[in-house]
Amino acid sequence: MLYTVKETAGLAGVTIKTLHHYHKLGLLVPRETSEAGYRLYGKEELERLQEILIYRELELPLGRIKELLDGKGDRAAILAEQEGLLLARQQRLEAILSTLRASLASVNAGISQEPQELFRGFATEEEWREALREQSEHLQEMYGFDLLESEPAIDVPAMNEQAAEAAAFLADMARSLREGISHDDVEVRERLRRHLQALAGYGQAFSPAELAGQTRFFLQDSFHRQMLEDQQTGLAYYLAAAAAAFAESEESSENRD
Amino acid sequence: MLYTVKETAGLAGVTIKTLHHYHKLGLLVPRETSEAGYRLYGKEELERLQEILIYRELELPLGRIKELLDGKGDRAAILAEQEGLLLARQQRLEAILSTLRASLASVNAGISQEPQELFRGFATEEEWREALREQSEHLQEMYGFDLLESEPAIDVPAMNEQAAEAAAFLADMARSLREGISHDDVEVRERLRRHLQALAGYGQAFSPAELAGQTRFFLQDSFHRQMLEDQQTGLAYYLAAAAAAFAESEESSENRD
C-alpha cells in the first residue's frame, strides 16, 4: 500500500509543502515515484516521518535529525547538546520575562517610560482597563490573584492619583539625591515609608524588603535602570541603596521588638 | 558631533550591517548623509539606537519597535502581548526540556531508543563517559549531584550489566502484558521490586512512588511512549498502571507498619 502526498500529509499531520521540503533535503525520500513524477510513500516512510516529527518537537534542526536517523552522530551527545542549548534559551527567556513583568508593573504604577512627559494618566476607564488587562491575566496565572476582580470598577481618578504618587515619589528621591542627602538619612527613610503607606492605601501592600527587591531588580535590569537614570543620573543606584537601608533598619527594629 | 557607521556601531555594540538594516527598515535613519553617501549619526540617533536595543532585548520584532518609538501603538498592550507570547514559549520550552531530560536519562539507564536492536552496550569507558557527560552536567546544575564524581571510574561491564537489566525488565513486563497478567498481579509487583532492587544495587535508589512518576511521565510524553509502544503495544500504559499499583500497595503496607 502506497500513499500519495495528500494521504501521507494527512496521516502525519503535516503539509504537502513539508513533504516536498523533506524530499529536497533528502530527509524523507519517497519509496517510489510514479511515471508521472508523483511521490509515493510506504509504511516505512510513514514511520520515519513519525520519528522525524518527534525529533522536530525537540526543536532539533532538520540536518541533525537526518544525522540521527541515518545513524551518523551520537544520539546522546546530540540530545545533550540540544538540552544545553534549550536551557540557555530558557534562562534568557526567564530574564526577558522578568524585565517585561517589571516593565508592565511600572506602567501600572504609573511610572512613565517616557521621561520627557513624566506622567499623563489615562482619560477613560477603558484605557486603564486595556493597560491592566494582560498584566491581570499574568498575575492570575502566576499567583492566582485577580487584579480586575478585586477591582471590578476602575476608579480612573484614583488610578491616576496612584500613578501621580509614584511619579512624585521618584521626583522626591531624585531631589534628595541631587541635594546630597544620604541614602540612609532618616528623611529618605520617612519618604520610603510614606510611599509604602500610599501603596498600601491603594491596596498594594509591600514590605520594605519587597520594595528593596524591586529596586534591586531595577538596578540589574538595563531597561529600568535606564528609565530611572534618564530621570536623574544615579537615581537607580540611590533608590536601591535607600530601599535596602530602609529594609535593613526595619528588620533590625523588628528584631528589637 | 556626527559619527560614522563604524563609530556608531562601536559605541552601541552592534555591527555596521545592523545599521544598514535599520536604515533600510526606516527604524534608524542617519541624521545626515555626506555627499559621498556616508551615513552620519548624531546624539539623538545614538539615543534612539539605545532604545531600539532595549526593546530588541525583549525580542520584540523590529516592526513593533518602530511602532513603539514612533508613538504608534499602545506600549502597555504591545509589551503585554509580548509577555504572553514569551510565556507560551517558555511553557513549550519546559515541556521540551522534560522530554529531553527523560530521554537522556533513559539513554543512561540503557533503555535503547532503537527498539530493533534492543541494547548493545558500549565497548569502552570513553563511550560511556561521553554518553554520561552532558547528563552529568545537567544533574549537577539542577540538583547539585555529581554523577561522574560519585562514579569516578566507569566500570564498563557493570554499566552494560545495568543497561541489560533495564532491557530485561522491559522485556519481562512486555511478556507479562502479552500473557494477560494483570498490572496489579503479585508477580508483576515482584518484578518491579526486583527492578528497583537492581537499580539500588547500581547505586540508583528510587522509591516505588518515584518509579511510578517516571512511568507516568513516559505515558504522557509522546517520545517515550512511542519508544515503549514500539517494543510492545500497550507497554507504556501497562508499565504506568503497574508502577502506580505497586507504589500504592507499598504505601498502604507502609501505613500498616
Add this chain to the structure above:
DNA sequence: CTAAAGTCTCCCCTAAGAGGAGTGTCAAGC
C-alpha cells in the same frame, strides 16, 4: 469527454542580519 481535484516544478517570500564582491572615498605619508 469534460471538469474538478490532485500533483508537479519553479520562483519568490519570510526575520534579522552575515558574508562577500565590486566600486568609491578619505586621510596620511611620500
Add this chain to the structure above:
DNA sequence: GCTTGACACTCCTCTTAGGGGAGACTTTAG
C-alpha cells in the same frame, strides 16, 4: 600629485522551515 590602507557604499546571495502561488500536467468522477 600619487599611492596606500582603512573605511564606506550598494547589491547579491545565504541562513530556517517551509508558505504562497503560477503554470503545466495527471488522475478521477460523472
